[in-house]
Amino acid sequence: MKNKKLNQWLWKWHFIAGLISLPFVILLAITGGIYLFKDKYEAPKQAHIKTVKVEGKAMSFDEQWQLAKPNLHKPPYAMVIPIEENQATAFSSGMFSHKTSVFVNPYKAKVSGKISPKYSGMHTVRKLHGELLLGKFGTKIVEGIASWMFVLIITGIYVFWPNKKEGIKGFFKIRFKKGKRILFRDLHAVFGFWVSILLLMTLAGGMPWTDVFGGNFKWLQEVTQTGFPKTWSARGVQSKIKGEAITLDDMVALAKSMHLKGEVSIGLPSNPKGVYSIYNTTFNLGAQKRFHFDQYSGEQLVSHNWEDVGVLMRSRMWFMAFHQGQFGLWNWALMLFVALLLAFVAMAGLVSYLKRKESGKWGTPKVPVSFKAGYGIVAIIVVLGIVFPLFGGSVLVITLVEFMRERKKSKGLTI
Template identity: 60%
Template sequence: MKKNKLLNQWLWRWHFIAGLISLPFIVVLSLTGGIYLFKDKYEKPIQEPITTVAAVGTPISYQKQWELANARMENKPNAMVVPMNPDQATEFVSGRFSHKTSLFVDPYRAKVSGTVKANEGLMYKVRKLHGELLMGSFGTKVVELVASWLVVLILTGVYVFWPFRNQGLKAFFIPRVKEGKRIFFRDVHAISGFWVSGLLLLVLAGAFPWTDVVGSNFKWVQDVTQTGYPNTWMGIGLKSETGTKKVSLDDMVETAKALELPGTVSIGFPKSEMGVYSISNTYYRDLEKQVKYHYDQFSGEPVLKQTWADVGLLMRGRMWVMAFHQGQFGAWNWYLMLLVALLLAVMSISALVSYSLRKRKGHWGVPKVSKNFNAGYGVVIALIFMGFLFPLFGLSLLLIWMGFQVKVYFRKRREPAM
């Protein structure tokens, strides 16, 4: 591929600017993301005294367990995780996401074994640092801005890098070691960035649904196009027939176990006096095997069955990239995300080292672009498109452009008249 030299200079300039804006933050995000991958391994031994019980004696009924949980929880439980092993405590859940609280009941000793809150513990702090830099809503927007500029870094970096020197295939794998430290770290940055670029774009696709602006816009598109979860997926609009006696929780557990669903199986409790029970499974290894069954709370008869195919296309895509982002598809996905986090850290740190060796004192070292360069309609349209797709990026780009215009204006004012 023969590159346009002037375009290459211009893209290198913006790659440099994007790096100055985002690389220090990217180091933090890569390290915290890598650490958060160990969440389950870190928390399992800590929570084991709560989640594991001694299977001795006769367990009390699930209905009795629900009564124990309901009396102890601040908010009424909205779901129960079906225990599949005799030594597994029964988990009752209230709230969702960071507001989720899980209370565990030991059915053999008829007592609460403990409580786990999603917004407590070391890994929750790591997650908050990763997602919002411990700065709340403002930090979330900073992370979104950094992620937007990282897309620019990837796209411009691939163009600038390939082919960046006449060494054949060797240039894509081996950094130069005999041309000084700056060149070595520059090559480490370029090579690691090139090989991780495609995966990074996929990882970023899984990150944007959590952001404030892009995430909200995506949800709006889902609502308008009706490509999210159907309302009935959460039991909305479904009603039980009038009855005199409600089905016991024990009967619903038997029904759930008889379905033999893969993954973690949960029973959602009726949300109203005439609501329905909902049995579903969470199975990240194969999202297509996730199903939802709704049952009449009086008769126990099935009301509606829904499969993953009933979920809208955008929501299915969104859930796939979010699960991939968290390494939830199995060991291969987990190790791949760990590799991405490590390469991203190496890429970022090597770029910062190379920049520090290149930078002259008193200068930012922003690459210059020939005055003869004209971006062209294609580049302008691409920037406008990215500005709409990533609004915070568009706003920051506008502010940078205005800053350059002010700098040019005052430079001309200082020039002596001819």
């Protein structure tokens, strides 16, 4: 049997977490669902740049490389090997939202166009989803909300958990004939419970992008050496300058002979001591490989498999890919389902609250004065506050406000 007083106390914190998070949760669910359609939205808009007409003999990859250079602000760091004959060759510079890709038509020896994420409509959706279009400040708001969502889910599971009398039926019970408040309460609770595990996994995939938690997680990877190997991105790997550099076409031929899965790219040397790299991008993460070669002799200097990546980074990359629905149609459909259900659960909770709330009052659940949180509960809050610092900071603020409120009440003042 559940502890009744503890249940009331957790219900109060579930309410507070919901009140803080609700409007943002709905926004994040809607924008996340829209962003899942990124590839379908962008594909037809970019087809005229990425697709070319096959006519005559294609120019060499070295010639295409030279053609791409003056069309980028910075020298390209990578080239994606075309899979089809009618596919333009992509050369990229910059990282993340500053990334720009130039596409070369190898038959007409000209640039067919440029693509940069920051000029896409979906980039705005992503910025709204990740930082509310408020830059670093917005990122911290989203991180704080995501932290409180963990609390929402944990407290919600305990509060909802049926007692022995209800048994297994309690996990599916929706009362359609008890009025709208009870109906929407049950819709919120039942659907929220069944989607909770998926929500925790989705949140775990989003947290590495945050500023504070993400920065701490990155630090932990470095301290425990559970991130990428130092030479994963060719850091510290150098060529020995000797004679003429081998051609990009030779590297493409070598890459094709490896039969790597997914999209295969050639990392381009940025200076005389730089190296060529061959690597693949695939969401069959275990199939990812990286090879670095001396640009003059062609000697393989370093090779890495996915097993060389530390456990924290592997977990991080898996959850981030899951968060974006990148493991195939099943994953994409599942994330769309989670986004839609999260928005529905949040709105059902709002309707239930508005129908319960008395005019002029917040409707905060009452907790018996005699109840004191045990050491175990306090320990859990402290741990959550350390793992999610913005949650910890907000709990301190709320606790201080509650303390001042009770102090004023004890002096006969009202607030």
